[in-house]
Amino acid sequence: MSTERDERRAQGAPMFASAEKIYPREMKGRFASLSRLATLILLGLFYAVPWLLWDDRQAFLFDLPARKFYLLGLTLWPQDFPYLALLLIIAALSLFFFTALLGRVWCGFACPQTVWTEAFIWMEQWTEGTRSQRMKLDKAPWGWNKLRRKGSKQLLWLTFSLWTGFTFVSYFTPVRVLGPELLTLTAGNWAIFWTVFYGFATYGNAGYMREQVCKYMCPYARFQSAMFDKDTLIISYDERRGEPRGGRKRSADPRALGLGDCIDCKVCVQVCPTGIDIRDGLQYDCIACAACIDACDSVMDRMKYPRGLVRYSTEQSMQGGDSRVLRPRVFVYATLLLVLCAGLITSMATRTPIILDIIRDRNSLYRELPDGLIENIYTVKIVNQRNIARSFHLSVDGIAGIKLDGIPAVVIVDGGSVLSLPVRARAHRDDAYGIMGITFGVADVDDASLAITADSRFLGPTP
């Protein structure tokens, strides 16, 4: 092929022998467009979401200093941690589900490692040029051109990394406060530290480590094969059609030469971001980015052979069988996923936006009052998870004639805040002896359906 020869000539050396790093070759095609689209959408979301507003506050803000998470109209408190845990389990299960069905689509199109690497490779291509230009540039002695190209690449990479770090931190600190603070260098030390930390991680991972992260550091890459079966979508080389591989003239009839359809041009290897040869079969280094499909299709087009020598397929159909999409494994993952999602949605929809905590004063058992009353002291904590102030009635029950003393008839708790109220409960000594269970209750004054109870103990003299 002409490009390959040009490259050899340009380097004046055998093509791959001295390559010290992977120079993924740029490739146009269906899957390249798809992955470009995925990268643009995902990165666009990541960088844009902190700027979205919801009722005058950031729509998605994990306000760690205030220990509250805002997700659109929803406010989550540390007490809601089980939701977060459930959400993470759902995310992991979805990964299993999609892996069983579609193989490593996550790796090829959605993993942050892939997405940022792709963005960094774009910047590399804008500044250093195509694959062969990059190889030549790396071999060339340092001069003005090399300095200019490498310098502008580093400038782009560093700016982009810092912007990434800033965006990451702005999920935790309001972006409209953090932005100006960073620009005027008045931001807090920790905000600056995490911006640089995350920026540096992006720079290292997407600029330099790239596919090594997938090969050596990613646990998912190692265990994803456990979710695979014969009907999982994988990228494979059609060995029966391609072999024996070999070069030939475009006009030649491969059958007459005793050759398969693979012309051994190695373009599929050159485009591979992890540097594998798909023709060696399924390998765990393969991140299923489908660059080799685009590469092979373009070569097949030029040779006027049918496309699909390298294609998305399943082991089953490669062996001549029929692939099934619906199979027990897929059903099990899907059912689990549905049950968990339904559980999460129901429990979030029915969650009471009030939390009641009763803490009994540990320093005193009880106090006897002159008129035959026994007094216990508690701290009542009412958390109002709604964003508007609410009024509550506080009551206690469980012992005949028990009453609360020294509290207003109606307590008002501001939106999204906690009210801590010292409370004295009193009961007559004829009714209160030993350890007795009592129940505190709060009820919304305006909305009778908003009520919640919490249990505690009342101590009295031994009878």
Next chain:
Amino acid sequence: MVQEEYRGTRQWSRNRQAIAIVVWISFLTAAIGTMIFFALFDPVDLSGIIDENLEIGRDAGYAAGFFFFWILTAICSAVTAWLVRTAPKRDAQNRR
């Protein structure tokens, strides 16, 4: 063949792999640990328990907690990797 030539020296050495794995996996576990820990405990309450005069903000508390977890998990990871890699050779040969 093609593959080997093409990859060149881009493959990481065993040491480099081990360091990268230790750093990354301990980072992930530390992140999960930090998340669970601070969902249950407020760093401001904790600083009061350690020393009543100690006043650290939540920012610093979270960071300190995270790095504490990271150092701990990294030590665990590193020692495990080291012991696995330095097991007696003879033993490894007889293993099935």
